Amino acid sequence: MSTGRGTKPGSDAGGEPISGTAPISGAAPTPGAAPAPSAGTAPGAGAGVAAGPGVRSRRRTVPADRRAPGRSPRRPLARLLGVGQPPPEGGSTTAHDLAVRHRLLLTLSALLTLSLFLSYQGVHGDANPLRTSSAPAVLSLDTAQYALGQAQKAANSAAPTSDFQRQISVAVESLSAAAADDVGGTGGRQTLQTIAGLITVYAVKVQQSQLQPDGSALREAYLSYATSVLTEEHSGIQARLTALQRQQRHAVQQQTSFGPMMWLVWVVTLLLGLALAAALLETQLFLRRRFRRRFNRQLLGALVLLAGGVVTAVLFTVWTQQGMTDTRVLLDRSLTGRRIPEAGQDTASYLAHTGFRAAAAVWILIGGILLMTLAETGLRRHIADYRFRPR
Amino acid sequence: MSACPGGPVTAAPGPPSRSSRRLVRTVTVVASCLAVLAAAVVIGVRALGQEPTVTLLANWTADDESHFRKAVIEPFERKYHIHVDYQGSNAESQVLGADVEAGTPPDVVVLTGPGELAEYARQKHLVPLEGLVRGADFGTSWATPLADGHVYWFPLKADVKSIVWYPADVGEEQRRQAVEQPARWCVGMGSGATSGWPGTDWIEDILLQQSGPRVYEEWARGDLPWRSPQVRKAWTTWRDLVGADGDPGLVRRALKTPYGEASRPVAASPRGCTLEHQASFIRSKPPWKRVDGRYEPSARLLFGAPANQAWEVSGDLVALLHSTPQAERLIRYLASADAQRAWSVAESGFSVHTGAQPAPGSISPWQRSLAAVLLDKGAVHCFDASDAMPPSVRDAFAEATIEFLADSRHLDALLRSLDTLSDTPGLTWVPSVCDPRP
Numbered sequence: 108m109s110t111g112r113g114t115k116p117g118s119d120a121g122g123e124p125i126s127g128t129a130p131i132s133g134a135a136p137t138p139g140a141a142p143a144p145s146a147g148t149a150p151g152a153g154a155g156v157a158a159g160p161g162v163r164s165r166r167r168t169v170p171a172d173r174r175a176p177g178r179s180p181r182r183p184l185a186r187l188l189g190v191g192q193p194p195p196e197g198g199s200t201t202a203h204d205l206a207v208r209h210r211l212l213l214t215l216s217a218l219l220t221l222s223l224f225l226s227y228q229g230v231h232g233d234a235n236p237l238r239t240s241s242a243p244a245v246l247s248l249d250t251a252q253y254a255l256g257q258a259q260k261a262a263n264s265a266a267p268t269s270d271f272q273r274q275i276s277v278a279v280e281s282l283s284a285a286a287a288d289d290v291g292g293t294g295g296r297q298t299l300q301t302i303a304g305l306i307t308v309y310a311v312k313v314q315q316s317q318l319q320p321d322g323s324a325l326r327e328a329y330l331s332y333a334t335s336v337l338t339e340e341h342s343g344i345q346a347r348l349t350a351l352q353r354q355q356r357h358a359v360q361q362q363t364s365f366g367p368m369m370w371l372v373w374v375v376t377l378l379l380g381l382a383l384a385a386a387l388l389e390t391q392l393f394l395r396r397r398f399r400r401r402f403n404r405q406l407l408g409a410l411v412l413l414a415g416g417v418v419t420a421v422l423f424t425v426w427t428q429q430g431m432t433d434t435r436v437l438l439d440r441s442l443t444g445r446r447i448p449e450a451g452q453d454t455a456s457y458l459a460h461t462g463f464r465a466a467a468a469v470w471i472l473i474g475g476i477l478l479m480t481l482a483e484t485g486l487r488r489h490i491a492d493y494r495f496r497p498r
Numbered sequence: 499m500s501a502c503p504g505g506p507v508t509a510a511p512g513p514p515s516r517s518s519r520r521l522v523r524t525v526t527v528v529a530s531c532l533a534v535l536a537a538a539v540v541i542g543v544r545a546l547g548q549e550p551t552v553t554l555l556a557n558w559t560a561d562d563e564s565h566f567r568k569a570v571i572e573p574f575e576r577k578y579h580i581h582v583d584y585q586g587s588n589a590e591s592q593v594l595g596a597d598v599e600a601g602t603p604p605d606v607v608v609l610t611g612p613g614e615l616a617e618y619a620r621q622k623h624l625v626p627l628e629g630l631v632r633g634a635d636f637g638t639s640w641a642t643p644l645a646d647g648h649v650y651w652f653p654l655k656a657d658v659k660s661i662v663w664y665p666a667d668v669g670e671e672q673r674r675q676a677v678e679q680p681a682r683w684c685v686g687m688g689s690g691a692t693s694g695w696p697g698t699d700w701i702e703d704i705l706l707q708q709s710g711p712r713v714y715e716e717w718a719r720g721d722l723p724w725r726s727p728q729v730r731k732a733w734t735t736w737r738d739l740v741g742a743d744g745d746p747g748l749v750r751r752a753l754k755t756p757y758g759e760a761s762r763p764v765a766a767s768p769r770g771c772t773l774e775h776q777a778s779f780i781r782s783k784p785p786w787k788r789v790d791g792r793y794e795p796s797a798r799l800l801f802g803a804p805a806n807q808a809w810e811v812s813g814d815l816v817a818l819l820h821s822t823p824q825a826e827r828l829i830r831y832l833a834s835a836d837a838q839r840a841w842s843v844a845e846s847g848f849s850v851h852t853g854a855q856p857a858p859g860s861i862s863p864w865q866r867s868l869a870a871v872l873l874d875k876g877a878v879h880c881f882d883a884s885d886a887m888p889p890s891v892r893d894a895f896a897e898a899t900i901e902f903l904a905d906s907r908h909l910d911a912l913l914r915s916l917d918t919l920s921d922t923p924g925l926t927w928v929p930s931v932c933d934p935r936p
Contacts, residue, residue, distance in 0.1 A: 221535060294583040297553055297597075297604065301585050304593035308691040324746065325904045328753035332693045335756060339690065342559030342586060 201397055202493035208390045209490060212409075212482040215383040219413075220475025222379050223420055226372040227468050230424050233362035234431060234461035241359050242434055242454045244288035248352045249442045251281035255306070255344060256443075259337060262313040262330065265321055275310050279303065291354050298351055305344045309336045352441065359438055363431040373424075380417045384410060390486070398489065405485030409478050416474045423464040430457040551581045552824040555597070556608035556814070557590040569840040574831050580824045589691035591889055598623055598819075605825035606832075608654055608814050611885035613892060615651050615817050616644060617926045624650040625818040630826055631833040635851050639879060639933050640813060653813035654832055655847040657777040658868050659882065660703050660796045660810045664773050665764060665789035676772045677799060680741025684771035685752035686760025687900055696757045697736070697899025698884040698892075700775055703810045705732040707797040711808045711878045711932045718883035718931045720891075724916040733902065733909055739800070742906040753903060761785040773799075777812060778868050779847050793864060808932075809871055812882040813850070848872050880932040888925040891916070 258274035286299045316329035337344050387410045394403050434457045442450050558566050563586040571582045585604065587593050591614060597603045603623065609615055618624050626648035633641050633649055641652045664673055676682035687696055706714045709728040716722040717729060724730075741748055752760075763770020765785035774780065781791050797803055816832050818825060831837050838849035848869050849855070855869065871877065884892045898912040 217531075293551055293553065296602065297555075297583060297585050300597050300600065300602070301555075301587050301589075301593045304596045305587065305589050305691070307596075308589045308592055312691075312693075323904075324750045324753055325901065327750065328687070328693075328900065328904065331754045332688055332690060335688060336589065336690045340560065341563070342588070 202490070204393065204397075205486060205490050205493065208386070208393065209482070209486045211386055212383070212390065212486070213479055215379060215386055216409075216475060216479045216482055219376065219379040219383050220471060220478065222372065222376040223417070224468060224471045224475070226369070226376045227420055227424060227471055229369055229372060230365070230428055230431075231461070231465035231468060234427050234458065234465050237359065237362045237431060237434065238454075238458040238461055240288040241355065241362055242438060242458070243451070244285045244290045245352065245355050245359060245438045246442070246447055246451050246454070247281045247285035247288065248290070248348060248355060250447050251278045251285070251302075252345065252348050252352065252441070253443045253447065254278040254281065255337065255348070258313075259334070262316070262333060266317075271310075271313065275306065278306060282306070285351075290351060291358075295351060295354070298347060302344055302347050302351075305336055305347075309333050309344060312336060356438065359435055363428075363435040365428055365432075377417070377421075380413065384413055387413065387482075394489070403485050405481045409481035409485065412474060412478055412481065416471070416478075420467075420471065423467060427461050427464050430459075430461060433457040549579060549581050550824045551583050552606065552822065552828050553583045553585070553604040553820075554606045554608070554828070555585045555587075555590060555594060555604040557586065557588055557610065558608075559586040559588060562586075566841065569843070570832070570837055573840070574828065574837070578824075578827055578831070580827060582828065587691075588689055591893075592691060603819040605820040605822060606816065606818055606828055608816050609651075610812060610814055610882070611887075611889065611892065612642070612651065612815060612881060612928050612931075613886045613926065614889045615815060616928050617888060618817070618819070619644055619646075619648075619650045620926050623819055625821045626650060627652065627818060627829065630818070630829045635833065635835075635853065637850070637852075640850050642928075642930070645929070651815040651817040652833055653850055654816050654838065655842050656811055656813045656850045656872055657779050657847055658809055658811055658871055659699055659777045660706065660808070661778065661793040661868075662773050662775050662796050662799045663761070663780060663786060663791045663793050665769075666792050667789070668772055673773065673794065673799060677739070680739065680744055681748055682772045683740055684760045684764055684774040685740050686755035686757040687753050687903065688756035692896065694896030694898075694900045695884065696760075696776070697903060698895050699777070699810070699882070700736045700740075701729075701732045701899065702883045703775070703796050704735050704800070705729060705883075706808050706810050706880055707801055707803075708732060708735065711880055714808075714880050714883065715930065715932045718880075718886050719929065720887070720920050720925070720927045724913040724920065725910075730909070730913065733913070734906075737902070737906045737909075740903070742903050749903060753900065758783065765789050781864070791864075793868070807874075807877045809877055809879050810882060811872065811879045812885060814847075878933045881928075883931060886928045886931045888927065890922075891920055891925065894919050 254274045254277040258271050258278065261268050261271035261274060282299050282303055286296060289295070290299060312329050312333035316326045316333060319326035319329065335343065338346075340346060387406050391403055391406050391410075394400055394406070434454050437450055437453055437457070554571075556566070563584070566586075567584065571584060574580070575582055585593070590607075590609065591611075594603070594607060594609070594614075598618070615624065627641075628649055631641065631649070631652050635641075636652050640656070641649045643649050664676075668676070685696070687694055689695055702714070705717065705728060708731060713722060713728050717724075717726075722729065737743060740752060757776070760776075761771075761774050761780065761783055762785050764772065764774065765788040774786075775796060778793075780786060781793075795809075797808075816829065818829050833851075835849075835851050835853035838851040838854035841847070842849040842854070843861075848865075850872055855873070861869070872879070884895050887895065894916055898916060901908060902912055
C-alpha cells in the first residue's frame with residue numbers, strides 16, 4: 108500500500124512518521140514511475156522511500172520522526188541476535204527492526220525445530236523398540252517361565268508324559284524368540300544361551316530319572332539334580348529367568364516413562380512454540396504498521412504451519428504415550444497361562460500405529476526447514492528493499 | 499541496519515539473483531546444521547552410557563560368584579572402566595559348547611578341565627597366550643604348552659584334593675575309627691549338570707595313593723584300561739569306604755545331597771558325619787568354619803601309609819576364546835599377582851603364581867601347609883584326571899560313579915562302557931597330567 112501522501116503515512120499506524128523532507132519521503136511515488144515496493148509500500152514508507160528500480164537514483168531521506176534525539180542504545184534482543192547497531196541519531200529504525208525480527212524468527216524456528224525433534228524422538232524413539240522387541244520379549248520370558256513350571260509338574264509324575272517334552276519345546280522356542288528380540292543386549296544374549304544350555308541339562312536329567320524304576324534311589328537322585336538345575340537359588344534356570352524378566356521389565360519402564368526430563372523438554376518446546384507464534388504475530392503487525400500490508404502471506408503460512416505441526420506432534424505424542432503407559436501397566440507383573448497370549452493381543456492394540464507416528468519425526472525437520480523458508484521469504488524482500496550501498 | 503552512516507547512499511534493492519542466492523545459501527546452511535545437530539544429538543544420547551564390555555564364563559555360582567565379583571571383577575572394572583559380563587553356571591561345559599557351536603563364544607572362559615581346553619585348542623577356538631602371560635609366573639606344570647608349542651591357559655586358582663577334612667576336636671584315634679564306618683563320611687554327589695564329580699575325585703585319589711603317579715598318569719592319558727586291576731581296585735575301595743552296597747538310606751542320602759551341603763551334618767548336634775574327602779576349597783563353607791576344620795593327607799588316613807608325595811590337584815584354568823583389547827586386558831589382569839592373591843584369599847584356594855604367595859603371618863597354619871604342598875618341588879602333583887580326560891569320557895565317568903553308588907553290582911558293565919568310550923577314535927587326551935618324578 109502506498110503511503111505517500113505528503114503527510115505521515117507511518118504515524119497513523121503507530122509507526123515512524125515521515126519527515127516530509129522531499130523528494131522521496133513524503134512524496135507519493137508517481138504511479139508507474141516509482142512502483143512502491145512491498146505492494147506499493149516504499150521502504151521507509153511509511154518511510155516513503157521508493158526502492159524500486161525507478162527510484163534508485165533518488166536521494167533517500169529518512170523520515171524525521173524516525174530519528175531518535177540521541178544515539179539509540181543497542182537493545183538486548185538485538186545484541187543477542189547479533190544485529191548491528193541501531194541507526195545513529197535521526198536514522199530510520201525500520202531496517203534494523205526488520206533485521207531483528209528476521210533473525211529472531213529464524214533463530215526461534217531453528218530452536219523450536221531442534222527442540223521439537225528431540226522431545227518427539229524422546230517419546231516416539233522408544234515406541235518402536237517397545238512394540239517390536241521389549242514387550243514381546245517380556246511375554247516370551249513369561250511364557251518360558253510358565254512352561255518350565257508346567258514341565259516340572261510333568262517331571263514329578265509317576266510315568267513319563269509327552270507334556271514334559273511339549274513344555275520344554277515351548278520354553279526353548281520362547282527363549283529363541285526372546286533372543287531374537289535382543290533381550291538385554293550382549294549380556295542378555297549370553298544369559299539366554301546359558302539358560303538354553305541349562306534347559307538341555309534339565310531335560311536330560313529328568314529323562315534319566317524317568318528311565319529308572321519308580322521309587323528307586325537313582326530316580327530320586329536324577330530328579331533332585333534336575334530340580335536343582337531348575338530351581339537353585341541365584342544360579343538355577345528360574346532364578347536366571349526371573350533376573351532377566353526383572354531387567355526386561357525395567358527396560359520397558361524406562362522406555363515408557365515420561366519423566367521430569369521429558370516434561371522439561373516438552374515444556375521448553377511448547378514455550379518455544381508460543382514464543383515463535385508470538386513473534387510471527389508481532390512481525391505480522393509490524394509489517395502492517397510499517398508497510399501498510401494487511402497480511403504477509405508467507406508469515407501467515409508459517410503461523411499455520413507452526414500451529415498445525417505442533418498440535419499434530421502433541422496429539423501423536425499423547426496417543427503414543429498413552430499406548431506405552433497401558434503396555435507398561437499390563438506387563439508390570441508376571442503373567443501365566445492364557446493371560447500371556449491375551450496380553451500379547453492387548454499390547455499389539457495399545458501400540459498400533461506407533462510406528463507410523465514415530466516415522467513422522469522426519470517431518471519435523473522438513474517442517475522446520477519449511478518454516479524457516481517461509482520466514483525468510485516473508486521478510487527477505489523488505490530487507491532487500493533496505494539494502495543500501497554507497498554510490 | 500546496514501546503511502552507511504554519513505555520505506551519500508543509494509537505496510537500492512540488491513540484484514534479484516544475489517538475493518535468491520543468499521536465500522538458498524541461508525536455508526541450505528540452516529537446514530544442514532539442523533540435520534547434523536539433530537543426528538549428532540540422537541546418536542550421542544544413544545551412545546552415551548555404553549562402555550566396553552568383556553564376557554566371561556566360569557563355573558562359580560551363588561557365594562563363590564559373589565566372592566569372585568567382589569575380589570576380582572569389581573576391582574578390574576573400577577581400574578580399567580571395562581564392564582565384565584559374568585556368566586556363572588555349573589553347566590559350564592554345556593553352555594560353552596552351545597556358545598561355541600552358535601559362533602558366539604564368551605571372550606574369556608575359566609574351566610577346570612585341561613582336557614576340554616585341549617579339545618578347543620585342537621579345534622582352533624583358543625587364542626595362544628604367550629604374548630599376554632609370562633609362563634615363568636606359573637611354571638610348565640600349570641601353563642602347559644600343547645603339541646603345537648603354544649600355551650593356551652594358565653591357572654587362576656589351585657586346590658589340593660588328596661586330603662580329608664575333620665573337625666578340630668576329633669582326635670587321631672577317632673579318625674581312624676571313622677574311616678571304617680561309611681556313616682561317618684560326609685558324602686554329597688549332587689552338582690546339577692556335573693553331578694557325580696565328587697565320586698570321580700574319590701576314585702582318582704584312591705588310584706593315585708594305591709598305585710602311584712605312573713599308573714595314574716597312564717590311566718589319565720587313556721593308556722590304562724578301566725578294567726585294569728588297579729582301576730577296578732580303586733572303585734571297590736571306594737565302595738567299601740562309603741558303603742555303596744550297604745545301608746540304602748545312606749546311599750540315597752549321598753546320591754541326593756549336593757556336594758556343597760554334604761558337610762552340614764558335621765556342624766550339627768549330634769554330629770551327623772565326621773570326615774569329608776574333598777578339595778581344599780570346601781574349607782570356606784560355613785560348617786567347616788564352625789568346627790575349625792583340619793585336614794589330613796588321604797594317603798595317611800585311608801591307607802595308613804606316609805604320604806607318598808603324590809598329590810591330586812585341580813585348577814581353575816583361564817583361556818581366551820575371543821581376542822579383543824578388553825579381553826586381553828582381562829587376561830593380563832587375571833594373570834597378575836594381585837588378582838591371583840585376591841581371589842585365592844577370598845575363596846580359601848591357593849595361587850600357584852610365584853609372585854602371589856601371601857605373607858606367612860596373614861594366613862592360618864592349614865593354609866600355609868597346603869600352600870607349601872602346592873609349591874613343593876619335591877612332590878609330584880597330578881592334575882585331576884577326569885578334568886584332563888576328554889569331556890565325553892569325563893561326563894561318562896561322573897555318571898558311572900552315580901550308578902555305581904546306587905548299585906555297585908554293575909561295576910563290570912560300567913567299566914566296559916567306559917573302556918568302549920575311551921577307545922573312540924578322535925578323542926583328545928592330554929599327554930601329561932603329573933609333574934615329572936624327581
